[in-house]
Amino acid sequence: MPDRAALEIALERLEDFGSPVEELEQYRTPGDVAAHVLWDAYLRGDVSDRVVVDLGCGTGVLAYGSLLLGAAGAVCLDIDWKALEVARENLGKFRGMFDLIAGDVGRSPLRPLGGDCVVIMNPPFGVKRRGADAVFLREALKLCPRVYSIHKYAPRSLDVLTRIAGECGYSATVISMATMSLRQRLRHHRRRVYRFEVLLIRFAKNQV
């Protein structure tokens, strides 16, 4: 079992998107932010022996970290088969423990997996396609009783996410706010390093 620093390093070493697709908001979650959300989920007992669902898995960073921390398996969905190719490479050492599914989260082929599953995801931020993050969240809340998700911070974003959670019978708790530093990858970025705040949020199904 890696400690947090070792996890961060392992995640940083993974293969990145070859040629990221701007429209799909393909940014790999930096190791420090990914390790933060994964360790939080782990310490709450939401990783060990769970099936982790990674929606918009990209290169599979969050699935990989979950498997390192003792998840029983991972289900990874992404719309871009090229990203899934990278994920397959990254996850190779966990052969037999993960499924890669090509599909649109808005028309997801996944069905609820029951009490032992948890979604851990970093969806598109909904900047290129407004509302993309909400589509991911609604889908995640259909699948598993616990959801960990990373969202770009804006003054009203938490209200919107909390409202969606409430409509779906979930409560939302902010784990932390973090700064995401992305090296300039996409054409429209002029600054060399692009920094912005993200919210790490845990959603839990309300007891009935």
Ligand code: SAH
């Ligand atoms: N979760 C990964 C990648 C984040 S980038 C990480 O943490 O590193 C967002 C990912 O969502 C990209 O891989 C993109 O291809 C995927 N994506 C965007 N729109 C999608 C959709 N409608 N359905 C499924 N995946 C989608």
